[in-house]
Amino acid sequence: MMGQVGAPCPRCQHPMEPATVKTAIWRGDSLFLVEDIPAQVCGICRDQFYDETTTERLRRLTEENFASVAPLREMRVPVYSLGGQAVPPPVSLIDDDEVYADY
Numbered sequence: 140m141m142g143q144v145g146a147p148c149p150r151c152q153h154p155m156e157p158a159t160v161k162t163a164i165w166r167g168d169s170l171f172l173v174e175d176i177p178a179q180v181c182g183i184c185r186d187q188f189y190d191e192t193t194t195e196r197l198r199r200l201t202e203e204n205f206a207s208v209a210p211l212r213e214m215r216v217p218v219y220s221l222g223g224q225a226v227p228p229p230v231s232l233i234d235d236d237e238v239y240a241d242y
């Protein structure tokens with residue numbers, strides 16, 4: 140379908156699987172969620188990769204601040220803060236990818 144089925148993950152070389160994913164995109168203080176994105180996903184490191192068409196569509200949506208299409212729905216999102224709490228001294232730097240999922 141996408142011509143890249145089974146392509147190796149650029150990060151760990153594990154064969155990737157086609158999947159439908161979602162992603163969150165920040166534009167300033169606004170958060171947009173995009174669902175039903177065709178992607179290749181690595182089963183090991185969970186990285187997700189888009190083909191050129193998908194990347195272009197996401198880029199266009201982002202550039203126009205999602206103005207050209209009506210949202211499928213809107214959702215409320217709980218917001219938390221780590222501000223005002225005691226922060227432990229930094230012990231070591233943590234790789235962002237290990238902590239935060241793409242979704």
Ligand SMILES: [Zn+2]
Nearest residue numbers: 148151181184
């Ligand atoms: Zn991988």
